[in-house]
């Protein structure tokens with residue numbers, strides 16, 4: 001039996017009746033866009049996350065993009081962000097004509113190195129876009145302290161960390177905006193694309209409501225240039241069924257991670273978590289110089305694994321060597337050594353043992 005990276009089918013089977021009913025109800029009411037499920041989901045998500053406002057959008061990339069527009073980030077503005085992330089983080093900055101300034105990783109945790117943050121701040125810096133990578137919260141106390149001292153906006157890329165806390169607050173609720181994705185494989189995923197932006201500011205909330213819907217508060221009255229970026233009713237109804245189960249799913253992921261770590265910590269570098277946070281393990285990612293051999297052995301044993309991410313963003317062909325001079329040693333090292341192992345709430349202890357046995361055989 002194949003062990004996949006995620007088992008979306010199993011999660012559907014476990015909630016099948018509730019999910020089928022919720023979708024059927026939307027189809028029956030024939031209210032498909034900006035209807036009662038979107039409204040209710042936004043309220044439920046805001047309450048769960050502890051944010052004053054939540055605005056649903058079409059996907060996580062749009063969440064980041066619209067947040068940058070609302071924050072008035074524009075051409076020539078510098079935004080500090082890690083190079084070790086999914087491309088969407090950086091795309092949103094480029095959509096604005098703004099300049100991504102890449103920061104290296106903290107070697108202990110795959111997140112941006114807060115000790116290097118102040119060195120990168122220039123008179124053009126307008127914002128910091130931290131990424132809570134793999135569901136592991138950035139130290140938001142330290143980050144917000146630096147941001148406030150330099151009067152910088154903070155747009156949190158919480159696309160991998162819905163439900164992860166730094167101290168007693170959810171990731172995505174420290175900065176000016178928290179941006180989330182409901183792509184199917186995310187910890188809270190819908191059955192298509194979806195996204196959400198949280199904010200505590202009534203001003204930003206008003207901006208976002210219009211930005212996601214053609215710049216309009218009243219139909220056919222367009223106050224500003226907006227977009228078509230709405231979560232649809234079917235996805236909202238699905239998310240409303242799944243949200244009450246999220247904490248359980250995240251706990252099961254955490255337990256799976258602890259099992260992995262117990263079995264692997266003497267042979268590979270295992271993920272670190274701070275006692276001030278709850279890591280929700282969107283990915284369980286190890287580091288080892290023989291990464292490729294481990295991946296090949298897993299494949300041979302019919303076990304999936306993945307490299308998130310094989311090329312740092314600043315080295316992507318898209319930039320045509322623009323950042324050729326830039327040296328981010330920890331980012332380079334991690335791209336060469338990282339390997340993400342199967343991680344989903346239903347992963348069994350037997351499966352974890354099997355995966356770890358294959359790794360142990362390979363690196364012994």
Ligand SMILES: *Cc1c(COP(=O)(O)O)cnc(C)c1O
Pocket residue numbers: 059060061062085086088089131157159160180181182183193194195
């Ligand atoms: C998934 C993801 C996004 C984008 O989300 P989409 O919903 O796929 O547009 C952005 N940033 C990170 C770190 C992600 O993992």
